[in-house]
Amino acid sequence: MEQDIQNQNNSITAISGSLRSGSSNHHILKYLSGLVPADITFNIYDELALIPPFDPGLDNDTPPEAVTRLRGLLTTADAMIICTPEYAFGVPGQLKNMLDWLVSSSTLVEKPVALITASLGGEHAHASLLLTLGALNSNVIDGATLRISFIRSKMDSSGNITDEETKQNLKQVMKVFIETITGLNVKK
Ligand SMILES: Cc1cc2nc3c(=O)[nH]c(=O)nc-3n(C[C@H](O)[C@H](O)[C@H](O)COP(=O)(O)O)c2cc1C
Numbered sequence: 001m002e003q004d005i006q007n008q009n010n011s012i013t014a015i016s017g018s019l020r021s022g023s024s025n026h027h028i029l030k031y032l033s034g035l036v037p038a039d040i041t042f043n044i045y046d047e048l049a050l051i052p053p054f055d056p057g058l059d060n061d062t063p064p065e066a067v068t069r070l071r072g073l074l075t076t077a078d079a080m081i082i083c084t085p086e087y088a089f090g091v092p093g094q095l096k097n098m099l100d101w102l103v104s105s106s107t108l109v110e111k112p113v114a115l116i117t118a119s120l121g122g123e124h125a126h127a128s129l130l131l132t133l134g135a136l137n138s139n140v141i142d143g144a145t146l147r148i149s150f151i152r153s154k155m156d157s158s159g160n161i162t163d164e165e166t167k168q169n170l171k172q173v174m175k176v177f178i179e180t181i182t183g184l185n186v187k188k
Contacts, residue, residue: 017084
């Protein structure tokens with residue numbers, strides 16, 4: 001029985017706050033997927049653009065389908081990673097909109113979260129997201145947050161990360177994050 005618990009697979013849902021084709025944040029998530037051990041499932045969420053504008057009046061037992069799917073995906077996942085740029089000194093609107101849909105469902109309560117903000121500067125979006133994730137009572141893991149400035153200069157035109165320090169920082173974030181969620185799962 002104990003063996004079964006210890007072998008229980010972990011899963012991570014990763015969300016990019018950028019909808020842009022060729023997004024640096026998408027490329028970072030792909031890089032992270034290569035750091036994940038084979039026994040951990042890593043899904044990159046690809047329906048952010050389908051989430052409708054948040055409407056509390058529609059936030060009832062039958063919310064829009066894309067919202068139901070999102071909540072189901074995150075409920076099943078053991079952990080979530082957000083990797084996002086900053087727009088106009090704030091969180092990208094569609095990402096904040098998605099998080100607003102998660103308030104009433106308590107989907108992120110105690111969910112381990114890693115937060116990476118990869119942008120030109122990004123300090124405002126990073127700070128704002130930490131507040132929002134706190135409001136959602138998610139478990140932002142110490143040592144699993146990272147702000148990467150001047151991200152475009154740290155990648156080549158194919159999206160490969162060329163900056164060694166950035167790669168090391170991302171590896172460290174994933175090490176801490178995976179150790180944490182694996183440890184939490186064993187204790188379940
Ligand atoms: C409309 C717009 C507003 C932006 N505002 C900011 C900003 O306030 N702070 C910042 O750090 N970067 C800002 N940027 C730059 C983005 O962070 C940068 O383009 C980043 O690479 C976008 O992420 P992506 O490559 O994943 O799409 C802005 C970009 C756009 C298109």
